[in-house]
Amino acid sequence: MRKSRLVIGNTLVLSLLLSACSGSLPASEQPSSKEQAKNTSNEVVNLQFMGWEASPLETDSVKKGIENFMKKNPNIKVEYTPVPGGTQYVSKLLTMLAGNAAPDVFFLGAREYRSFQERNVLLDLTPQFKLEYKLDEFIPSSAQIMEIKGGIYGVSSCTVSPVLYYNKDVFDKAGLPYPPVDPAKAWTWQQFVDVAKKLTIMDGGKVTQYGAYGFEDFGVVIPEMSSNGGKLFANDGNTMAINTSENKTAFQAILDMRKNDGVAPEAKLLENIGMKPAQMLQSGKIGMLVTGSWALQEIATMKFPVGVAALPQFKKAVTIGQAHVHSAWKNTKHPKEAWKLISYLSSEEYQTDLISSGLWMPNRKSLYTQEGIKKWFNTKVHPEGFIELVPYIRDAEADPRTLISNIKVNAIITEEMDKFWYASQAADVTLKNIESRGNKELATK
Template sequence: MKKVHVILAFFLLVSLVLSGCSSSNSNSTSDSGSDSDVVTLKFMGWEASPLETEAVKKGLKAFMDKNPNIKVEYTPVPQTNYSSKLLTMLAGDAAPDVFFLNTEDYRTFQGKDVLLDLTEYFKAEYSLDDFIPSAAQVMEIDGVIAGVSSCTVSPVLYYNKDLFDKAGVPYPPSDPNNAWTWDEFVEVAKKLTIKDGDKVEQYGVFGFENNYSTITEYLSNGGNPFNEDLTSTTYQTPEVQEVLQSVLDLRENYGVAPEASVLEKVGMKASQMLQTGKIAMLAEGSWALQELASMNFPVGVAPLPKFKEAYTHGQAHVHSVSAKTKHPEEAWKLVSFLSSEEYQIDLISEGLWMPNRQSLYTEEGIAKWYNEEVHPEGFKEMVSYFKDAKVYPNALISNNKVNSIITEELDKFYYGGESVEVVTENIDRRSAEELAR
């Protein structure tokens, strides 16, 4: 009997020791989390600028502080060939869990079944009505949401106030209702173009030969680059052809705009050309304000000139999730955070983005992000320009190869001497063939 008591005592002691160890481990996991409890998400985006990358990293730190069980490994990569690289990764087994996706690629990728359907996650937290119309239109594809809007951006007109002051020329209006007409804009560009003999020391404007900006002018002229059912481009319409010829005339007929190669020869980016007075005005995306505001010169921003009505278009990259992710719940948490007011506000305040939420366009909402040190005088008058922007037409097509066709053909018009009639016929014919595939 004594032997039995000894054996029972021994097992009781072992049980207590094991229980103590278990309790100790449990407390450790609860306080700090063990490696096995932490989910690692791979997140990939492009690096538009070091400033943007740092801003994204700052936001991710805030997310991880709130979600200690999720570790996000962010990999920014060059924008060149980003889409083809990402598609290859998604088709294989090396895909990131969450990633930036260009709106021009979004519908193409969704059609290849490489994106996780986020519709139910989205509906549990949001309504499309929470978002401005252009952002809502980009996200929804036949009732499915496979990417969530990050913000919105639009093309605008930047200008160097010092150069306007020196020339005695009034600044362009901030209010879209009073935007310059195209003819008024051309006259100002002439006044701001300065020559020394045959050499141009200062150009009036740069940036309109980028189709991203020119699309705004198509819309302004009552045109559109695509037909209503998105089965073909409509570059042969008079409204689009007029804009294209007017943009080429800036350089060819009026001499107020440089060819893109000028920037390459002087080794400057367009923002540096504006800062140093090589150009007086710049048509560029609203995201450029973050960099321009940090360059220590008086920069202004205004709506682009109009042909008939002042319009801009709106869009921005979406955040999507790989259909092969092993962590859909955690991936959704990250995607939701990357669209939240909390994440957006800092980046909007720095001038990188504009809000995609209706709530951030109210008087109270604007107060959350407006920054006098970044947003130039008169910027509040432009708020409706972004909120009411038409959706970026190129974001709605299901075949991203069309965008390459447009760029290729327009290069022949701007730099190869092809007529507007020949180039626009080629765009419409080739695009229709591609969209019919």
């Protein structure tokens, strides 16, 4: 899953599509009581379920969960359609909604969730949710993301957070201590950079091994900003608060790691050498990799000695949490069956297998207790010391980008950050542009 981390594409196209989906559905289009009664009979109901293809491993895991659901609910047949992630998925879903042909249930990126809800295309799940769950059963970041003005329009199945992975062989060869997994002992930023320098190897003027990779993803920039006392948005959530000295320090430190210290490659390096980040870590081309916790599912299959640790800190150890939600189309003809599927996709039963595989982390407080951890902890997947990282993920701050409904702000951030990373735009200018452009967009609501 990632994604829960979808890239916002052509914002003009998306906004037009979203506008086409807006407005309440007339009562004449709502499922009649006769139809709903029919759906509760023994007649087989067909549900269309759409998600994104983040990786073949993830898709296989989701399909196994669906098979289990159908065994338990023989009167419900679920047809799952995985779609390539990124812009393709968002565009396809919006087009289907605009054409009144959306799937009954679908993955919805956490950063798109509020925008979709605001356009009145999601089934209100609040009554069913309150009958089965209490919001405080969920970890804080998941609860904060799901709830919109007291209502629930999408239910999460998990959480994911950026963490630091490292290749133990690379560290052993260099004779260096491993990064601390305990957030209370997390390396300072300077300690981290010093180690990255020692792990960077040159051969004839060419770097053959980099110390670290992955910090230029904005999902990683955010926790480093927060670690230094910075914020993306003001407390009211309606204005930006990014243009501060705390955030400038974090921005500049990450850029300096590549441009001045030479311990990290450009993100475009992957395109040039045709390798995934996990493969770079496995092969020793990088010593440390920061990426989402979901990467453990793939890394665990690669059979090399991997370690996991808390992110480096400026003033305090911070990570952020987010994940996709499962929502239902407001115009589904099978609201009861759609809820049954959504509820199952958030159940401990469904989560446990996928957490055990290394793909996700739990969204329920009960799965972070000593007894709860036993249900999913897998010594073949979770690295030594992983247990110490569990509270770090449980208590993660909600990704602030998931708490606004105007998705154009995320596109603005991407545009300005690209100029900062690759076009030598100064940190001061970047922060100022993001704040001024973002506030102008937020004010248009």
